[in-house]
Amino acid sequence: MSSHKRKTHQIRAHLPNMESLRSFSSKLTSVARDRFTFKYGKILDLLSIPVQIDAVTALAQFYDPPLRCFTFQDFQLVPTLEEFGQILDSPRKKIGPYRGIGEVAKLEELAPLINTSASDLNPHYIYRTDGKVHGFQRDYLEEEARKFIDARKWECLGDVLALLIFGIVLFPHLEDFIDTSAISVFWAVRVKEEDPVHALLADVHYTLHMRHEKKGGLMLCCIPLLYLWFTSRVFDNVFTIETMTKLEYCGDFSNVPLIGSKGCINYNPMLAIRQLGYPIVSKPHDKAMEGFILHNMGASDPGMLKRIIQSWEKVNKKGSELRKRGDATQESYTQWVKERAKKIKLPFDIIPPSQPSLPKPTPISNEEVDKLKATIDRLEKEKEGLELTLQNVSYERNELKFRLNEKTKQFDKSKEAFKAEKERKEAVSDCLAGATNKIEECKIQLNQAWKEIGDWKKLWDLTLKQHRETKEGLEIRISDLTSMLQESQALATLERDLREDAERILRRFPMDWKGLHEELRNLRESERRQRRKCEALENRNQQLEGQLHHLQDLANQDQATIQELHQEVINWKTDFSNLAGFATKVVRGAPRLHREAYAVMLPNNTPAAVFNFVEACEIILKQFKASVDAARNLEL
Structure with missing residues (x-):
């Protein structure tokens, strides 16, 4: 019997050591913590997520690169801006998505945020991997954070802690190193008040696409955020996504373009209608699922990058109109998904559950029937006693509950x-x-x-x-x-x-x-x-x-x-x-x-x-x- 599954890729995921970051977070006063959340969202909650790496790597095997979604046997899941924004409680005062890919703040501008001078900061702004990556060592920023704790400078501690989280957890590249791409997003969020959620979602789709294209490798995205999103779709008691307004497309694109810390990519919000609380009946149009990807931080096609930035000046959102029924003349969505799963082949075999056979009836005598009736009468009386006991216990329970x-x-x-x-x-x-x-x-x-x-x-x-x-x-x-x-x-x-x-x-x-x-x-x-x-x-x-x-x-x-x-x-x-x-x-x-x-x-x-x-x-x-x-x- 031939297998209907595809070959899995050697996709790896790494969870950084966040013990020191949790320690710095615990030092913040309640007022400083509220200010931190107001500026950066609930990124501190990501430090305490019990991530299961095996679940993340198994989920990555189901990623469908052309559709920018996870395709299963008869349904699909798509990480969306709405869900990521609700998880991180993205501040509403942000003026727009991240646009500064490839832009790096000057040391003279970055130094005041961590309460130091450019001359003191410059010796620690070093190169890694043969001079290809510029940034700060984690040890240096953590030492600065300890100084701010001793001096009780909570505002400066919050900014340094945010920079560490951006470089180590949200936008990782090299281990224990905060590179220029993470610094660029941090600068845009802290100074320009841009929203980091778009860059986080872009990095998730970009790294999953690249891992499937290269048939393996290390995932470079926010692993705790991806894990929390996935568990919110599987376990309702972990996180519940409420019905919300959905972003459908931007500018002259048929879907939503995203700018990340390492490149640009699109995603298809039409595939996420059902998981956002709306019905989906028919297959989405092929034009709504057209894809693109830009490498090298958009340097390969500056014109396309400019077009992406301009598209966010005109966005189209839908809400209640998504409740309308689909076109009956089009192919059924469920049937289309099943056909898609057969075409691309799932990475694991799906074994249907077996139904046990029903036992044949056995003839019994009248005496046994009388005994059974007597037993039923006795059980009825016991049931009445148990119900009375249950009422008393329920009363005591309610009283104890009160x-x-x-x-x-x-x-x-x-x-x-x-x-x-x-x-x-x-x-x-x-x-x-x-x-x-x-x-x-x-x-x-x-x-x-x-x-x-x-x-x-x-x-x-x-x-x-x-x-x-x-x-x-x-x-x-x-x-x-x-x-x-x-x-x-x-x-x-x-x-x-x-x-x-x-x-x-x-x-x-x-x-x-x-x-x-x-x-x-x-x-x-x-x-x-x-x-x-x-x-x-x-x-x-x-x-x-x-x-x-x-x-x-x-x-x-x-x-x-x-x-x-x-x-x-x-x-x-x-x-x-x-x-x-x-x-x-x-x-x-x-x-x-x-x-x-x-x-x-x-x-x-x-x-x-x-x-x-x-x-x-x-x-x-x-x-x-x-x-x-x-x-x-x-x-x-």
């Missing part, structure tokens, strides 16, 4: 109260951490101010010393110049007296011409000597006056320098007064925050470590206040 509901309500109230108390404690902890950081900043500023005070005081003392030395030197120079000036005046007076004596002698002895002539010549010689001395003294006097003017200029410059230093001291005093005022505000405001934090702490529910921390903050505030008072009373 009590359980009451206890559940009380437990829910206690849980809400505990959650509120936990959030209040987190708020108090954040407030105390902020107050501690503020106090540390003030202490650093105060220490810097004390250091500046010491430096300015030393400069002031040095300036005063130089001023005193300059003043003393000027006084000595002025005294010397005054003495020399007095000597010059005395010589001039002596010369004037000599001239007067000579004139008086001439008037007294007019006849003694020879002696007078000799005496006159001596007097002239003496006059010349005295004149030379006087000229020398005048030159010396001029030199001393020049030196005196120079010393006066130096004194004026020193006086100007002293005035500038005095003005700087006044400015510094003003700055110090402002700092002292700021410190006073901190000293007055911080105790109020401390009292408020102390007031909301409950003795029975607050850990001793928190009480010790609050008391330590009180001691620090007292010491800080004492330092501020000492600084305020300081006299320069």
